[in-house]
Amino acid sequence: MSELLVVRPGPLTTVQDLGRRGVAHLGVPRAGALDQPALRAANRLVGNAPDAAGLETTLGGVALRALGPVLVAVTGAPAPVTVDGRAAAWGAPVEVPAGSVVEVGPATAGVRSYLSVAGGIAVPPVLGSRSADLLSGLGPAPLTADGRLPVGPRPPYRDRPDLVPLPAPPVELVLRLRLGPHTDWFAPSAVDRLARDGYRVSPTSNRIGLRTEGPAVARARGGELPSEGMVLGAVQIPPDGQPVVFLADHPTTGGYPVIGVVPAVDLAAAAQARPGVPVRFVLLREH
Amino acid sequence: MTAGSVRRVGERALRVELAGAAEVAALYGWLREHQAAGLLGEVEELVPAARTVLLDGVADVGAVAALLRTARPDRAAAAGGELVEVPTVYDGADLARVAALWEVSEEAAVRIHTEHEYAVAFCGFAPGFGYLAGLPARYAVPRRDTPRSSVPVGSVALAGEYTGVYPNSSPGGWQLIGRTALALWDPAREPAALLAPGVRVRFTAVRA
Numbered sequence: 001m002s003e004l005l006v007v008r009p010g011p012l013t014t015v016q017d018l019g020r021r022g023v024a025h026l027g028v029p030r031a032g033a034l035d036q037p038a039l040r041a042a043n044r045l046v047g048n049a050p051d052a053a054g055l056e057t058t059l060g061g062v063a064l065r066a067l068g069p070v071l072v073a074v075t076g077a078p079a080p081v082t083v084d085g086r087a088a089a090w091g092a093p094v095e096v097p098a099g100s101v102v103e104v105g106p107a108t109a110g111v112r113s114y115l116s117v118a119g120g121i122a123v124p125p126v127l128g129s130r131s132a133d134l135l136s137g138l139g140p141a142p143l144t145a146d147g148r149l150p151v152g153p154r155p156p157y158r159d160r161p162d163l164v165p166l167p168a169p170p171v172e173l174v175l176r177l178r179l180g181p182h183t184d185w186f187a188p189s190a191v192d193r194l195a196r197d198g199y200r201v202s203p204t205s206n207r208i209g210l211r212t213e214g215p216a217v218a219r220a221r222g223g224e225l226p227s228e229g230m231v232l233g234a235v236q237i238p239p240d241g242q243p244v245v246f247l248a249d250h251p252t253t254g255g256y257p258v259i260g261v262v263p264a265v266d267l268a269a270a271a272q273a274r275p276g277v278p279v280r281f282v283l284l285r286e287h
Numbered sequence: 288m289t290a291g292s293v294r295r296v297g298e299r300a301l302r303v304e305l306a307g308a309a310e311v312a313a314l315y316g317w318l319r320e321h322q323a324a325g326l327l328g329e330v331e332e333l334v335p336a337a338r339t340v341l342l343d344g345v346a347d348v349g350a351v352a353a354l355l356r357t358a359r360p361d362r363a364a365a366a367g368g369e370l371v372e373v374p375t376v377y378d379g380a381d382l383a384r385v386a387a388l389w390e391v392s393e394e395a396a397v398r399i400h401t402e403h404e405y406a407v408a409f410c411g412f413a414p415g416f417g418y419l420a421g422l423p424a425r426y427a428v429p430r431r432d433t434p435r436s437s438v439p440v441g442s443v444a445l446a447g448e449y450t451g452v453y454p455n456s457s458p459g460g461w462q463l464i465g466r467t468a469l470a471l472w473d474p475a476r477e478p479a480a481l482l483a484p485g486v487r488v489r490f491t492a493v494r495a
Binding site: 021022023024025026027028126127136138178180181226227228229230231233234251252253258261262263264 | 294295296297298299300302331332333334335336337338339340341343344409410411412413414415416474475479480483484
């Protein structure tokens with residue numbers, strides 16, 4: 001079994017797989033990669049199963065020394081990839097010899113790059129997942145300099161794709177919205193305004209929620225709901241009226257009204273939207 | 288008893304709104320039984336809360352919604368959860384305040400808290416933090432005006448009608464009445480949470 005030594009952890013780099021399931025009733029968030037198609041693509045490129053754990057960087061990349069030879073691939077936010085300072089491919093498998101440093105530079109667009117290594121990051125799973133959950137602190141802590149990451153056994157050779165389709169980070173973030181369950185907490189005009197008015201991604205966004213800034217969504221009544229179960233993509237409206245879209249580390253229950261829910265497939269783009277990117281909510285019709 | 292009002296949440300979830308905690312417990316128990324028997328199809332999460340049950344990651348939303356509309360959960364079934372005893376040292380920093388709110392002595396407050404049986408209504412706030420219902424409504428207490436920046440692990444505390452036991456050290460605004468050495472939360476253990484929804488709980492007073 002090989003290991004990766006953290007040379008430069010970057011601003012926030014975490015181990016992520018597809019997250020935890022079946023434990024929300026215990027108050028355990030789902031966690032997992034925010035841009036799941038990007039992690040899946042990185043895993044395909046190195047021959048891993050889709051749910052193998054990789055690394056999720058945040059804007060500033062990461063640098064790792066391979067203590068044994070490894071095969072890696074970087075997807076998600078486009079970024080310069082180097083091996084011992086020499087340019088290597090982004091979005092394609094890259095062989096890293098033993099002792100060499102593979103570096104993901106600052107993202108040139110988007111927010112989160114994904115680095116998968118053949119065999120996966122083999123930290124011990126917690127409640128069925130290796131993901132770091134930054135809300136409750138479950139799973140491995142974010143990477144720190146000189147930390148070591150175990151790498152699982154390299155999977156048997158399979159017909160790996162050399163390239164996979166990788167969408168570009170959004171210039172405008174379009175989030176479809178299925179209204180409810182608390183639409184009656186808002187004036188009908190507030191729902192129309194949410195769909196019409198422009199919002200922007202707030203710099204206070206994190207793995208828990210994509211915070212947006214724009215005209216306050218007016219509530220038709222005050223107070224809080226009795227706490228209830230929350231889903232991925234729920235758009236909560238806190239008292240300040242600024243919509244928050246729940247991402248993977250969201251709390252399992254919440255007490256602010258939810259004006260609508262963004263389909264999970266739209267959240268990969270949300271994971272890559274930088275602060276200041278315009279956000280447009282598009283209402284889905286009931287069917 | 289009917290299953291309450293069923294609403295779709297997003298693409299793959301259903302939310303059932305109910306009259307209160309007893310109805311939530313009954314429906315949650317009913318859903319767990321039906322899930323164990325393979326009668327729900329694929330459902331990733333069943334999340335009870337104060338007045339709702341959320342079903343998330345539902346493969347066939349239409350079929351499960353139809354099933355929920357015909358559900359007749361039996362309250363008695365919900366009362367059969369396993370019993371966990373929580374040995375508690377009643378020396379919490381807010382015990383005097385709680386006794387004063389109840390207009391009884393501290394000894395009587397401990398007696399009141401230990402003589403009731405509780406059930407975990409739901410979890411939230413932190414992994415393994417159960418909201419324990421069972422205290423009569425007249426004993427409801429407000430949260431502290433100023434939350435503590437750090438509440439020690441194992442603190443037994445009250446807020447509203449609920450009792451909670453802090454599974455980890457964390458900030459918190461509940462009124463602290465005691466502490467237990469029982470490890471309520473250990474993600475490496477099966478079960479990870481001793482106080483999972485549906486579990487019955489009794490507190491017993493022990494010496495420090």
